[in-house]
Amino acid sequence: MAKVSIDRLKKQFGASVAVSDFSLEIADGELVAFLGPSGCGKTTTLRMIAGFIPPTAGSIRIGKDDVTNVPVHKRNTGMVFQGYALFPHMTVGENVAFGLEMHKVPAVERGKRIDNVLDMVRMTQLRDRYPRQLSGGQQQRVAIARALAIEPRVFLLDEPLSNLDAKLRTEVREEIRALQRRLGLTTIFVTHDQEEALAIADRMAIMHDGKVQQVGFPETLYEKPANLFVANFLGKMNIFAGRVESPGRFVTENKLALAIEGSGAAASQVGVRPERIALSTEPVGPNAMPGVVDSSVYLGSLIDVRVRLDSGEVIGCQLPNSAGAQPAAPGTRVHACFRPGDCVLFSE
Amino acid sequence: MTPTERDLRSGKRLGASLAFPASIIVLMVIVVPIVMLFRYSFNHFDASVMVEGFTFGNYVKFFQDPYYRKVFFSTVGVAAASTALALVLGFPVAYFLAKSQSRYKSLFIILLVFPLLVGNVVRAAGWMVILGNAGFINFVLQWLGIIEQPIRLLYTPLAVVVGTTAIVLPYLILTLQSVLEGIDFSVEEAAQNLGASFPTTFRRIVLPIAAPGVAAGTMLVFILSMNAYATPVLLGGSGITMMAPALYDQITKVSNWPFGSALALLLVTATLIMALLSSWLIHRRYVKTMAS
Numbered sequence: 001m002a003k004v005s006i007d008r009l010k011k012q013f014g015a016s017v018a019v020s021d022f023s024l025e026i027a028d029g030e031l032v033a034f035l036g037p038s039g040c041g042k043t044t045t046l047r048m049i050a051g052f053i054p055p056t057a058g059s060i061r062i063g064k065d066d067v068t069n070v071p072v073h074k075r076n077t078g079m080v081f082q083g084y085a086l087f088p089h090m091t092v093g094e095n096v097a098f099g100l101e102m103h104k105v106p107a108v109e110r111g112k113r114i115d116n117v118l119d120m121v122r123m124t125q126l127r128d129r130y131p132r133q134l135s136g137g138q139q140q141r142v143a144i145a146r147a148l149a150i151e152p153r154v155f156l157l158d159e160p161l162s163n164l165d166a167k168l169r170t171e172v173r174e175e176i177r178a179l180q181r182r183l184g185l186t187t188i189f190v191t192h193d194q195e196e197a198l199a200i201a202d203r204m205a206i207m208h209d210g211k212v213q214q215v216g217f218p219e220t221l222y223e224k225p226a227n228l229f230v231a232n233f234l235g236k237m238n239i240f241a242g243r244v245e246s247p248g249r250f251v252t253e254n255k256l257a258l259a260i261e262g263s264g265a266a267a268s269q270v271g272v273r274p275e276r277i278a279l280s281t282e283p284v285g286p287n288a289m290p291g292v293v294d295s296s297v298y299l300g301s302l303i304d305v306r307v308r309l310d311s312g313e314v315i316g317c318q319l320p321n322s323a324g325a326q327p328a329a330p331g332t333r334v335h336a337c338f339r340p341g342d343c344v345l346f347s348e
Numbered sequence: 349m350t351p352t353e354r355d356l357r358s359g360k361r362l363g364a365s366l367a368f369p370a371s372i373i374v375l376m377v378i379v380v381p382i383v384m385l386f387r388y389s390f391n392h393f394d395a396s397v398m399v400e401g402f403t404f405g406n407y408v409k410f411f412q413d414p415y416y417r418k419v420f421f422s423t424v425g426v427a428a429a430s431t432a433l434a435l436v437l438g439f440p441v442a443y444f445l446a447k448s449q450s451r452y453k454s455l456f457i458i459l460l461v462f463p464l465l466v467g468n469v470v471r472a473a474g475w476m477v478i479l480g481n482a483g484f485i486n487f488v489l490q491w492l493g494i495i496e497q498p499i500r501l502l503y504t505p506l507a508v509v510v511g512t513t514a515i516v517l518p519y520l521i522l523t524l525q526s527v528l529e530g531i532d533f534s535v536e537e538a539a540q541n542l543g544a545s546f547p548t549t550f551r552r553i554v555l556p557i558a559a560p561g562v563a564a565g566t567m568l569v570f571i572l573s574m575n576a577y578a579t580p581v582l583l584g585g586s587g588i589t590m591m592a593p594a595l596y597d598q599i600t601k602v603s604n605w606p607f608g609s610a611l612a613l614l615l616v617t618a619t620l621i622m623a624l625l626s627s628w629l630i631h632r633r634y635v636k637t638m639a640s
Binding site: 052073074076078081082085088089098146147150 | 532534535537538539540541542543544545548552553556557
């Protein structure tokens with residue numbers, strides 16, 4: 001496996017810019033998720049790395065080699081396609097053998113490697129089946145085995161789980177992660193599902209409008225989102241507009257004073273995650289805003305409560321449905337309390 | 349019987365009764381003439397009239413007369429050559445069309461269909477203008493000084509092959525295009541990703557997947573070519589005789605209905621056998637492996 005260096009990559013289709021100024025270093029054996037809504041440029045970037053789309057500008061290096069102008073079939077990347085793209089006229093074994101034949105692997109070793117990868121994805125028994133005789137999850141496994149058989153330098157996955165049902169999705173996700181760790185595969189995983197990305201990635205790159213918004217560890221991106229897009233794309237966030245009046249003190253447009261941490265004199269917005277807000281009858285801590293419960297939705301493991309603050313804002317809170325939790329009936333007077341450390345500052 | 353069952357039954361009855369008129373027409377215009385030709389082919393021909401009887405003489409005549417054997421093999425030869433030529437010319441166009449995302453794609457398809465609006469005779473007349481002794485090609489070659497005397501292009505087997513290819517090409521391209529459009533493009537990308545060059549991807553992936561559809565299109569074109577009438581008459585002239593014109597001559601010029609009928613049935617049978625044979629071969633080679 002090898003590291004991947006992407007430098008100021010750009011793709012323009014006619015007048016529209018699909019990807020611009022994309023720079024990223026992916027370490028050997030690291031799994032990076034490209035996350036973003038559809039049309040954000042994540043798949044275009046992946047396809048440029050695989051070689052299907054020539055970039056307008058910038059460069060891609062795999063290991064020490066500049067592959068920017070290397071054709072697809074000489075790049076040695078292993079790609080798993082969204083629709084699996086198995087060869088319908090070949091058996092499972094033949095599908096896996098194809099790449100090995102193309103790489104001129106001698107027949108004896110070829111057999112060993114086919115056994116090996118099929119065993120890895122638990123598909124040995126179905127070796128002589130044709131793709132249309134397999135379930136979606138099985139086809140997915142074959143696609144993974146086929147891509148890994150050629151011992152690629154980078155493992156590329158384009159929305160690999162989007163065609164599976166919810167339960168299977170988690171299962172296959174765990175399997176991919178385990179396999180990736182065990183083999184030390186440098187992996188790029190494209191998805192639009194934030195939970196999937198959070199669960200699987202070492203680092204994530206969040207994209208929007210063809211630009212990388214933020215790159216970092218899942219925790220960092222969730223706890224310290226760089227901008228409002230990242231904050232709202234990864235989970236939900238209550239946003240208060242206003243300005244920093246003095247260090248540690250933020251005043252909203254409705255004259256609500258909030259205690260904050262950290263410096264950010266230019267901050268024009270403060271965000272708080274719904275699950276970081278606690279509701280209590282008495283004020284607790286420096287940020288305790290009085291209000292009335294507007295609605296309460298029971299979601300099983302948590303309860304989604306909307307509180308109308310006396311200052312006028314409506315905020316969302318997610319309360320754990322823990323033992324002894326009191327259901328907050330609409331109309332109840334409460335205090336919404338959160339720590340200054342849970343406030344995220346935005347200056348945009 | 350529940351109301352639903354009754355609805356279903358009456359639905360089926362309605363369907364059957366709607367299909368009835370069409371079935372009658374098919375029976376009258378296709379089955380009845382073929383049965384009659386079949387019967388005629390065993391009759392005698394006495395000087396200038398058909399005499400009822402039962403003889404294999406007409407079939408024996410076909411197989412014994414070197415002239416008709418030649419007619420038969422020219423027909424198969426022209427049909428095979430036209431089909432092969434159309435396949436070679438048509439496949440790249442169909443592939444390009446199937447892969448095209450261009451907004452001019454539908455315009456291109458309309459242009460392809462356009463020749464079908466012009467009759468075969470009119471198009472043959474066009475080829476006569478191009479291929480004749482004083483035609484376009486000879487004129488250009490003479491003007492360039494490559495030849496002094498016009499070369500004979502019209503009224504040759506080559507002219508018939510060219511004319512037939514031009515007629516069947518749109519049918520083939522349209523059939524192949526719809527077949528190729530059905531292939532998931534990502535399969536080709538997967539092959540390239542696994543290290544296959546474009547030619548290898550084409551040979552190992554695209555062609556086998558497209559094979560059944562390609563075979564169907566090729567068969568359609570071969571059948572059309574085997575049964576061509578206007579093009580061989582107008583472009584082949586006395587230079588080559590094919591089955592359809594030959595049997596037409598027997599019936600209209602000589603009034604030899606029994607022998608004409610035998611020729612017609614032999615043409616139908618030969619076409620059918622070759623079509624089924626090629627279909628079976630393709631099936632054995634490719635389709636078997638894709639069945640579930």
